[in-house]
Amino acid sequence: MFASLSRRLFIGTVATAAIAALAPAQAADPIKLRISTPAVEADWHAKMLPVFKQELEKTAPGQFDVEIHLNGTLFKQGTEPAAMQRGNLEMAMISAFDISKQIPEWSIFTAGYLLRDPDHQRKVFGSDVGQEMYRLVEDKMGIKILDVGYLGTRQLNLRTEKEVKTPADLAGVKLRMPGSDTWLFLGKALGANPLPVAFGEIYTALQTGAIDGQDNPLPTVRAAKFYEVTKQVVLTDHLVDAIFLSMAGSTWKKLDEKQKAAVTNAAKAAVRFNNENRIKEETELADFFKSQGLKVYKPDVEAFRAQVQKTYLESELSKAWPKGMVDRVNAIK
Incomplete structure (x- = not known):
């Protein structure tokens, strides 16, 4: 009887161990991925984040717990890289301007009139140039860039009525820019008086006259309703802007x-969704803003391009750019 009991206990123990060994990895707690962005809900780079979440759940069911935090409610715009580096944030959508604060070589991608259009942007970051620059971010900042999204081509959006044809027409114009030296430099290069204002404060600042204008891609102007408190859109095409969907290196390594x-x-699917919709929307927005009573027109873009490029090439910023990088970028067709 004792032998029979011992044998049953042994079989039960072995069976329990076998079941535990066969338990799927999904039984472990899902990996939390909090994504922080200043984007408003109506913007495409906010709408792309649920696509990322859905795709991840499809391909890795139960393994991730994705939280999306919009409007800078989790971390203020520009503070996300430091939060990821400290281990306080898993994912964010960061800009070349954010990166250039820590890696001066990246200021090349903050320069006006370098990237020609969304297709050129995609090809540059998909080339050996992009991979080299991504490695710098991983090595020096401990942040893994998953993919680049088209944020739009930045235009001027002003509450003033004076027509702007050349950079000289922006003299004294208080132009909102995000609060970093590289953003403010771009504002000066355009000929304006740049002022740092957080994204969430732009609408009120335009409404009260604390600023005369702001620069953003047209889909952002509509999504954030800046057209309600401005009178004109000046199609300077001064920056083909990018947003980099990124993950903290400490999270990636796990x-x-x-x-x-x-x-x-999942990142590639999200970026593809963003790019297709944003490019389509941009083609339709001039007519929308005109229907809202705004004046929409092209200035002397060549005059802007000449001044902006000259200002950058004569600046300290360009001294940090990797040797020959401008030529390599220009050579990508």
């Missing part, structure tokens, strides 16, 4: 190879 592939593919 993932196994299958999880890394799932995250990367």
